[in-house]
Structures are given as C-alpha cells and as structure tokens.
Amino acid sequence: MSAGILVLVEHLKGAVADITFEMLGAARQLAQASQAPVHAVLVGKDVAGLAAQLGAADAVIVVEDAAAELPSTELVLAVLRQLLEQKQAGLVLLGGTNVSFGLGVRLAARAKLPFVNFCKGLRWDNRALVCTSQLFGGKILSDVRLPDGRGVISIYPGSFPADAGKSDKTPPVERLAAPAVQSKVVFRQLLEPAAGDVDITKQRVLVGVGRGIQSRDHVQLAEELAAALGGAVCASRPVIDQGWLPLSRQVGKSGLTVKPRVYLALGISGAPEHWEGMQNSECIIAINTDPRAPIFDGAHFGVVGDVLELLPLLTEKVKARKT
Template identity: 70%
Template sequence: MSAAILVLVEHLKGTLADITFEMLGVGRQIAAAQGGQVHAVLLGKDVNALAARLGAADSVLLADEPNLEQPSAEVIVPLLQQLMAQKQASLVLLGGTNASFGLGGQLSARMKVPFVNFCKGARVEGGSLVLTSQLFGGKILSDVKLADGKGIVSVYPGAFPAEAGRSDKTPPVEKVAVPPGSPKVVFKRFVEPDTSDVDITKQSVLVAVGRGIQSQDNVQLAEELAQSLGGVVCASRPVIDQGWLPLSRQVGKSGMTVKPRLYLAFGISGAPEHWDGMQSSECIISVNTDPKAPIFDGSHYGVVGDAVELIPLLTDRIKAKKG
C-alpha cells in the first residue's frame, strides 16, 4: 500500500518546533516501509520562509495568510480534511503538544478514521502499521494496529529522533487555500510568562518538589535546601495547581524545560509530562516513597524514602560542609 502521509508543522514565533522534525522523521520511516509521499502542512501568518527547512518532506503544502496566526481547530481541521482527500492521505501526524491538542479527535470524528494518542513507537509488521502508545502516566504501553493503515496519530514529543527529519534539500512548495468560515474561536494574543520571578531555566541547581511534599509548609523546607546550595525551588504540576509555588516555577510540558547541573527531585513520581521538562539535567537525584516510581528509571541516583524527612537532614549536612 502506498498512500500519502500528512505532517502538521508546528512552529511558534517564527521558529520550527523540534516535534516538527520528529514527525517528519517518523513519517519518512513509515513511507520507506510502505511507500507513498510525505507532505508537510505549514500554516500560519508570515511563515513561508520556514518552508525551506522542511526538505525531509516530499512537498510543503503552504497556507500563509494574515488571519492564520494561531488558528483554532475549526480552521485547521477542515483544511486537513480537504488535504487528506486531495492527497489521498491515509495517515496524519500531529504533535502531541498543547499547541495541537484536540485537533486529532475532531479530525478523526470527521474522517471516520481512528485516532491514536500518545504515540511513542511505530513499526510496520506484516504489512500493517503497529503503533505504540504510552498510557496511565507512563506506566503502561499499548500496541495498536491500524488495520487498513488509516489513522490520525498524535506523536509524543521527544519519542523519535529529530535528526531523521532534517534535510538540506529544498522541497517544492504548493500553496493551498483555507476553506472559508466564520470562526467562533478567535486568537487574540500571547500572554508571556511572568518574568519578575527568577528564571529557572538559567539555574545550575534546582530543588524540585512534587505531590509527595504534602503541604505548603514543607515547600519552605525545600527553599532552605535550595538556598544552602545556591539554587532555587521548582515544581511539578500538582504543586503549582495547589498554588504553593507560582507558574514561573513549573517544570514540564506546559511549563519550562530545564537542564541544570543538579536536579534534586523530591516527591515527584516522574509522569511523562514532568519528565519531558527535566530529562536533560546533568545529574538527577530522586527521592520518592514509591520504589516503583518511574522517576527512578531515568535518575542517576535514587532514594526510596520520605522527602520531608530527608530534606532538613540534607540541608544541615550541606551547611556543615560549607562551614
């Protein structure tokens, strides 16, 4: 079977996101096994210059219009629908990111093809495409087969190598028109993160706290430890949602991506949304009461124990060492 694959290009403020290249890479891999072409769908405002960097695709389908800044699903979905029909595409690859969130479900409902979420692996087996999804906060993997090869796939960020989707070739560009409509969801503006707080992406030592820290008072213990190390405190989503620390301290999918020399993780289980934001730290030391917490799989050092008990002991040790 050889049918086309569409890749919805992601970009923010004039820069192509890594997920774009990751999707092009996996698209190329599937096309190599099954035949067919890979088309990059690029839409936005003032984005035509980005097309030249999408050489891993066989062609770029471009819609560059003033009213296409951060378009909503009701604009993107009909366009993808139209392109699927025109290009006889069997697969559409979307980023498993907040930016593309929800598009897959709507497109799948309209095209009556299945949607596969959280995709971390793809292989062709006996002529069928088998996709691996990550479920239940990273604790379970699920293999699903697309019987007739048709599907909409949400590609998990960081799961496939971006290098495989980069190329120096200049792809042919084909202009496409967005179907007319009067959107009921209209983009107004970006709200930038608060910059009055410290920038956690620039710290070399981060003391991170998660649900296991239990209370706001205990966040103060982590503050004292961070101070003794010359670092700052950051957190996973549940702590931010509780209002114990400001949004500017959030690490993970919606928050910041950090790469400190030292990441001390206290009471963080290591859900994929958090792991995405800190996996490149030089040294990760994790403390969690659950010996099976996924965070231990990627950490350099691990401690099964109570963070609240350990933090003050560690602070005392460090203060003593520093004299």
C-alpha cells in the same frame, strides 16, 4: 507507493516547535519502509519563511491567512481534509500538545479514519502500522494496529528524537489558498509566562522539588543548588498549588514536559502524573526519605535521605568542584 503522510507543523512567534521535528523524523522513518511521500503542512500568518527549516519533508504545503495569527481548529481541519484527498494521503501526524488537542478526533471522525492518541512509538508490521500508546499516565503501554496504515495519530511530545527531523535540504514549497471557514473560536491574546521567568523545557539541568521540600522558604535551597549547577528549579503540582513557584515551573500531565540532561527529583514521590512529564530526562537522580517511593523505580540514581539535610551539602560540593 503507499498513501502519503501529512505532518502538521506547530509553530509559535516565528519558531518551529520541537514536536514538529519529532514528527518529521518519525514520518521519515515510516516513509523509508513504505515509500510514501511526507508533506509538512504549514498554516498561519506570514509563515512561508519557516518552510526552509522543514527539509526533512518531501514537500512543504504553505497555507497563509492574514487572520490566522493562531490558526483556528476549523481552518486546520479544512486544510487537512482537503490535503487528505488532494495528496491521496492516508496518515496524519499531529502533536499531542495544547495546540493540536481536539483536532485529531474531529479530523478522524470527519475523514472516517481511526484515531490514535498518546502515541510514543510507530512501526510497520507488513502493511499494518503498529502504534504504541501510553495510557493511564504511563502505567500501560498499548499497541494499536492500523491494518492498512491509515489513520490520524497524535504524537506524545518527547517520544521521538527531534534531530531526526532536521535537515539542511531546501524542500519544494507548494502554496494552497486558505479555505473559507466559519470559526466559532477567535484568537484574542497570547498569555505568556511572567517576564523574566525561565523556560524549563529548554534547561539542561533541572532541580525538581516536591511536597517533601515542606515550605516556601526551603525552595530557596533548591534555587541555590540550581544556580550552582547552571540550571533552573521546577516542581510537582502540590508545590505550584501552594503558590511556592509559578505555574510555568510545573512538570507533568497538567504542566510541561521536560527532557533535560539531568533531572533531580527532590522530595517528589513519582506519581504517574509527574513521571509523565519528566520520564524522558537523560539522567534522573531522586532523593526521598521513603525507600519505597515510586520515583526510585524509574530513577537512574537514588538516595534515601532528607532533602533538607542534603541540599546545602550538595550545593557546597558543586561550588567546591567549580572552584
């Protein structure tokens, strides 16, 4: 049997994050070929109840700590290091998210394992694990070979199907006492998006606006189309920087990663930093006045035209269809 796989469970306010299921699905697939056991590692305050959702793992290891409302990096590092030894694990999957950034490199250095960042694909090649990483905002895909399949891998969100990591099975649960750690970082407060704002990562339809929308007043045109389609408006960074929409609507490298059924890119050039955050949308429709705009290289459908002219017409058509 090959060395086991540890998957660090990400959760917030009593809900398991999608990235966890993506990682469990990827781990399951790897385990199929290697026969390695998959352990989900659940660390936090009063988190044991979440274990029931992690049936895709062979076992869930629960580490509860009353002080770990948001577990500190030091605590998670200590837990993972202990488990690497105890479970004779060789592979650790972490989410490439704000929660786990900074964890992977430190774990890899301390455990003397290689670290792979921005991983979007995993496959066995005999005993070697080949990890495909996305570099330079998606311009380059690079294969990194881990000869003995051991390493710490940070998974790029949205790269693996979350459904593959969901199961109705009840996994066995093991408890581990929280190791005593001296953390220099203390959790103080969770800052949430302004009340009443939508979560763009959960929308089926997104109307994305870029600098081509030209003014704050025109954003209303996109709001009307989004309302007609039953979706929400999001934006590229320049629109957010101008203050035309709140930060919670930013898509891209320094914003959120979205994966709606339909993403309308209106007056968005398709810079790698934006593309990175919406490239996994099921259907991308771009409208841009510039036929050479990079967004057209990846969009499924494209219209060369003026968004300010087309937006009201589109809204009218959608409303007419509905009635």
